[in-house]
Amino acid sequence: MSVTSDPPLLLSRLRSGLPDDALLTDPADLAAHSRDTAPFSECGTPAVVVRPRTAEQVEHVMRTAYELEVPVVPQGARTGLAGAANAVDGCVVLSTTAMDRILSVDPANRLVRCEPGVTTRRLAEAVAEHGLTYPPDPASWESCTIGGNIATGAGGICCVKYGVTADYVLGLDLVLPDGRRMRTGRDTAKGVAGYDLTRLVVGSEGTLAVVVGATLALRPARPPALSLLARFPTLTAAGDAVAAIIAAGHTPSALELLDRATTQAVVDLGTHPLMRAAGAATLIVESDGAAPSADLTAMELLCKEAGADEVTASATAEEAREIIEARRLVTPALGARMASRGGGLTAFIEDVAVPRTELPRLIGLIEGIADHHRLEVFTLGHAGDGNLHPTVVFDASDPDELTRARAAYDDIMAAGLALGGTTTGEHGIGTLKREWLERELGPVSLELQRGLKRLFDPKNLLNPGKVVSA
Amino acid sequence: MSVTSDPPLLLSRLRSGLPDDALLTDPADLAAHSRDTAPFSECGTPAVVVRPRTAEQVEHVMRTAYELEVPVVPQGARTGLAGAANAVDGCVVLSTTAMDRILSVDPANRLVRCEPGVTTRRLAEAVAEHGLTYPPDPASWESCTIGGNIATGAGGICCVKYGVTADYVLGLDLVLPDGRRMRTGRDTAKGVAGYDLTRLVVGSEGTLAVVVGATLALRPARPPALSLLARFPTLTAAGDAVAAIIAAGHTPSALELLDRATTQAVVDLGTHPLMRAAGAATLIVESDGAAPSADLTAMELLCKEAGADEVTASATAEEAREIIEARRLVTPALGARMASRGGGLTAFIEDVAVPRTELPRLIGLIEGIADHHRLEVFTLGHAGDGNLHPTVVFDASDPDELTRARAAYDDIMAAGLALGGTTTGEHGIGTLKREWLERELGPVSLELQRGLKRLFDPKNLLNPGKVVSA
Structure with a gap:
């Protein structure tokens, strides 16, 4: 028997092992727990949200749902970007936020x-x-x-x-x-x-x-860090700097890249003293090694040799924080850019990773994709890991722009795979990339992945439809 | 049909996709490939040893064995210490040593x-x-x-x-x-x-x-290392030094411990200039950090504060190598000790790991176990990881001593688990510790482990009997 058709039984059974304040059934609460931060991703409305405080209460929730064959969707803070925490209709959302010791x-x-x-x-x-x-x-x-x-x-x-x-x-x-x-x-x-x-x-x-x-x-504890900010006239030059830093044996504690559009957005924000003009790319490099000053001097030289127009290196921890602040300003800068277009826009943060030597080619392909689909794409990310977050900004209320945004998203995934990369460096599959996972893994691996899911969850009740379809 | 009863068919089918020199059937070759380095572990005689040179040849071997339902045991250099590479009767031993590009x-x-x-x-x-x-x-x-x-x-x-x-x-x-x-x-x-x-x-x-x-x-590349050798009057003092080094935020590149018996064996070997007298324990500490000299000075002080009798720190890379040599001499020292007892002895190298703060207690328990069973046990290992290799030396031809050695082995496992540890830090389960794995994991985990094996290998043909029984 499935209790999706009998919520009162589900609720009474859940209540028998949970404190009263651990069950939320108010429609506003249910709506608030229906999804994470991923756009484009399907989601449903939960029958109930539970917030157990102990492992024993979680056991009770899981036993109850198992017996009644109700799906359970675990949630943390719902900051995920792949729809992995999205509710399915009639499910129990199991929020673990109250187990915070x-x-x-x-x-x-x-x-x-x-x-x-x-x-x-x-x-x-x-x-x-x-x-x-x-x-x-x-x-x-x-x-x-x-x-x-x-x-x-x-x-x-x-x-x-x-x-x-x-x-x-x-x-x-x-x-x-x-x-x-x-x-x-x-x-x-x-x-x-x-x-x-x-x-x-x-x-x-x-x-x-x-x-x-x-x-x-x-x-x-990490030692105090120093950092540098470098502006490059071409993507190739920035990519060469990344490759040179790694090949020279440095292990920076941050090696971040902003493309021209992202740099321009931060420049336009006008709040950062070092971000005054956008080249083709900006690199932000941090070292928290035992000799960060010597590290940074060496990496500064490598940036210049690769063709950087301008390099600013920090001499103090405070200057280092100011440089890193340029990276943190990307989110408000994109927010301001979206607001300047009248608000109501959606930012779709992608997460493709390639061998780090393929970074310049990937960014070039992304720029071509943006042009082709007439979209703004802001590319930034963890250059040292070859992991980029191209962010497609679009008006979801415009059916044509929505279609183009989805097409751009598919094209970016395809570009990552074509360069020997993966469709997700760190954000995950969720519901958003399930089809891409099938393409990335191939049939034999996929069969094993599905077998793993069945082994742990033979009834397909725990967060069904995420990662692999059962 | 199982071809264990029809070796000619197995051989002819294997030959159809392998070069002639990739099949070994000489009894001496079969015997040489029957087991790895673990004593006490069951093994059988293979029907054939194959040494494919390409992945396609491996595919052929696996397809053939699958169709004929013959078990396959993969082998590398057979230096393992848990019997994981031991042959089973009638199997194909698949040596990957010829795929060495x-x-x-x-x-x-x-x-x-x-x-x-x-x-x-x-x-x-x-x-x-x-x-x-x-x-x-x-x-x-x-x-x-x-x-x-x-x-x-x-x-x-x-x-x-x-x-x-x-x-x-x-x-x-x-x-x-x-x-x-x-x-x-x-x-x-x-x-x-x-x-x-x-x-x-x-x-x-x-x-x-x-x-x-x-x-x-x-x-x-790792930077040049410096090292120190410290002698302690008590196990507790050595354990305190290990805890103090970690708690002070050092990350040495080696933190090795020899107990009294092991130290004495190296002293008795008489070839190491710094190993002249055995305390209750010897620590060997290496740093390959950016400032190894400062690291080492700080760690030397921590050893002395914990009660070290004598600490020798290297000033040069050559002195550092000499100190590390004391660790490398353990194997020849135990060999000499065993030879001095007339040869024919077996060394059973254990592999228990505990939270590193439990090291002194574990070593104390091991010493008690050695006394109780009237056996020589040489304890050494990776103190920084809480991973010890108590080595039980015994005469396997003496049934009483063999029984006591097996009992000591069981007691050492039990001691590790009782201190919140694991029965294997790095050597693995193989055939040797399968029963202990069941005890360590418990029934729920074990059920999933068996399910994983069935998912990948439903016919239970690939290295059967290792890790978990099917």
Whole structure:
């Protein structure tokens, strides 16, 4: 029996194991929990939103949904960009935001144990008090949750040196779709006992199990950083600088690129003293190595040798922060640009990654795609990782522009794959890229991916329709 | 039909797609390929050893074995310590050692593509010519293969700073048990397209698929290292030093511990100028940071504060190598100790890992276990990772001593688990620890692990009996 046709039974059964304030059924609450931040992505209306406070309450929710055969969609802060947290009609939205305790910070073992609902920012601040750092820094780090970071395998700016969320997850406390509880991984620095279920769950977008606890590895606090800002006359020159920096053996803690349109948007914002004119590309490079000044001098030279018109290097931590601020201004700059067109526009943030030597070619192809479809595309991203976020700005209320935006999105994916890349460097598949996943993986891998989903979730109840169709 | 009862058919079918010299059927060859380096582990006699040179030949072998329902056991250099490469009766041993090409070294993308049979040493030397390093350094690195490293998820001494094999595998080229070919992962620095099949195959001991190619991440060449050797009067003092070094934010590139018995064996060897007297423990610490001299001075102080009797720090790279040599002398020292007891002894190298703060307690428990069973146990290992290799030396021809050795092995596993650890930090499960895996994982995880095996290998033909029973 499916209770999607009998919500009162679902609610009464859920209520029997949850505190009253853990169930939300107000239509406004249901609407607020219907989707994440991805445009274009299908979503439905949940029957109920539950906000359990304990793992045992999650077990109750999962057992209930399993017995009644109701789909469950786990959610963190809904800052995801692929529709992976979008509700399906009649589902239980399981928000883990109320499970937000940091259970222990263990400096001698360099790890932290926490619940999934703690925000990345709060976790980072808590471990900083112990002289430690949790490096992953997705753009939404102030509000996104560790559970969401684990579900999406979140990245960020410092990945080029410090790696992604997956590199920090030592062990997980999970509730399976049928309500059974399970631990994966370990509290030790190393371990190879059995197949790596931890890594399988990281990035699985809540389709295999619900994360109710995590053991995360930490690092010593990052040393003070210095940075530089370089303006290039051509994309090729900027790409050459990126390749030269890596080939020379540097490992910058940020290596970000803004294309001409993105640079111009920041210049037009008019608030940043160093962003006065747009070349074909801007590079922002940060070093937090043991000798950042020497690093930066060497990288400055490499930028100039590659053809940079203008390079400004920081001499102090404050100047370094000012340079990094140029990167953080991209979001308000694009917001201002969209507002200047009268508001009501949609920004569709893409996430393609290629071998870093293919970056100039990818950006060139993206510029051609923008021209072809008569759209504004702002390309920025993690050049050191070959991971770009071309952002298509369009008026979704204009059917023709909407069609062109979707076509541009498809063309950008195709360009990434054609250059030996992937359709998602860090944002994930969700509902948005399921068809592209099939194209990227091919039939044999896809068959195994579907088999994995069936193994963990034979009834296809946990976040159905995300990553792979069952 | 199973061809284990019809070897001529198996051989003729295999021959149809392999060069003549790729099939070995001489009994001496079969015996030589019957097992890896693990004592106590069951093994059988293969029907044939094949040494394909191409992925297409591997596909042929797998298709043939699948149709005839003959088990296939993949092998690298057979340096493994858990019996994961042990033959089963009538199987095809698939040695990947003839697939030993380094396909490309790509400095700008910091990656290398290679076949599975290349040795870790040759790969490391090849990338060093480009100013790069492939860090994983298992003890057998001179002879073990990349395919074997991937299958076992191999570790080593520098893991404490640089991580394990799994951290370097970006993508894999695989042949599935039914002979189909598949790629996992990517050539990009980041990527989250679908469930992480790459990481699932790493450490799966050749039970899910045969690795026929790998894309591995590289790092810039390691800077010159300095090191120190410290002697401690008590285990607690050595453990305190390890905890203090980590808690102070150091990330040494080696942090190795020898217990009293192991230190004494090296002292008795008489060839190392710094190893003149054994305390309760010896620590060997290496730094290859940007300022190794300052690092080392700070760590020397922490060792002294923790109670070290004597600390010798290197001032030059040559002195540093001499200190590290004390660690490398452990193997010959144990060999000499065993020879002094008349030869014919077996060394059983254990591999337990605990949170690093539990190290002193684990070593204390191991000493108690050695006393209880009246056995010599030499404990050494990667203290920085909490990963120890207690080595039980015994006379396997003495039934009583053999029984005591097996009991000691069980007691050491139990001690590791009781301290919140794992039964294998880096050597793997193989056939040796299958029962312990069940105890470590519990029933729910084990059910999923078995399901994973069935998903990849429904006929249970690929390295059957390793990791999990089907």
